Amino acid sequence: MPTILISGANRGLGLEFTRQYLADHWTVIATARDLATAADLRALSGEYPATLRLAELDVASPEAIAGLGRDLAGTALDIVLHNAGVLTRRGFGGSSWQDWEPHLRVNAYAPLCLAEALLSNLARGHDPKFVNLSSVLASIASNSSGGLYAYRASKAAANAVLKSLAIDFAPHGITVLALHPGWVRTRMGGPEASLDAPTSVRGMRAVIAAAGRADTGTFRQWDGASLPW
């Protein structure tokens, strides 16, 4: 049975990925920063006691990520999905380091920390993949609306991290993808977004499943279309 590890799995897209992979008979290691308040995940673990494993993980803490790596020593992972993300809507003139720091920690540095902590687990996996939930807002080439400085910059930094990981992970046979989920109705996407979470996640799961070694280091959206960097 294949195994996936998902960060930020307590709500939004992370929770939907957890539901869909469980329904598809995967083993899911679902992580969330506060399991005490993760009611939906705890309800799912009642439904899937044998295949859902919960772990508390604040991805803003590199030490916590390293600890997770130690806890999982020897466990094969077929997919590591960094889904956790933060966005605050501050435009020009509204920036502060206090606002930038969590964006950089969670959106850009955490995926690198996860990759470093879980490389040996992925190396034991079957057709292993490391996937980061990016955003079209990371694209410098297609930025036509401006604003969202910290979010755009942190996701663009994450894309740069992913590109280097694709090169560093190639000798280990690990495929690396940056995926844009579309504009999705979650707490982050808001009620006006064009896609529902099940549709977005179904699309992304198909893209992940179809991705081969030739696709490593690419930036794609939920329906498989390529995005400009």
Ligand SMILES: NC(=O)c1ccc[n+]([C@@H]2O[C@H](COP(=O)([O-])OP(=O)(O)OC[C@H]3O[C@@H](n4cnc5c(N)ncnc54)[C@H](OP(=O)(O)O)[C@@H]3O)[C@@H](O)[C@H]2O)c1
């Ligand atoms: N929705 C969209 O339209 C859209 C578009 C493009 C990209 N994305 C990306 O897709 C991913 C998922 O977004 P979403 O729409 O599902 O957002 P969401 O509903 O706001 O959920 C964000 C998730 O990230 C978790 N998280 C934030 N900081 C964390 C931390 N320090 N440690 C652990 N978990 C943390 C949250 O946990 P808590 O509940 O503990 O806060 C929550 O589970 C993000 O990376 C986002 O940037 C979304």
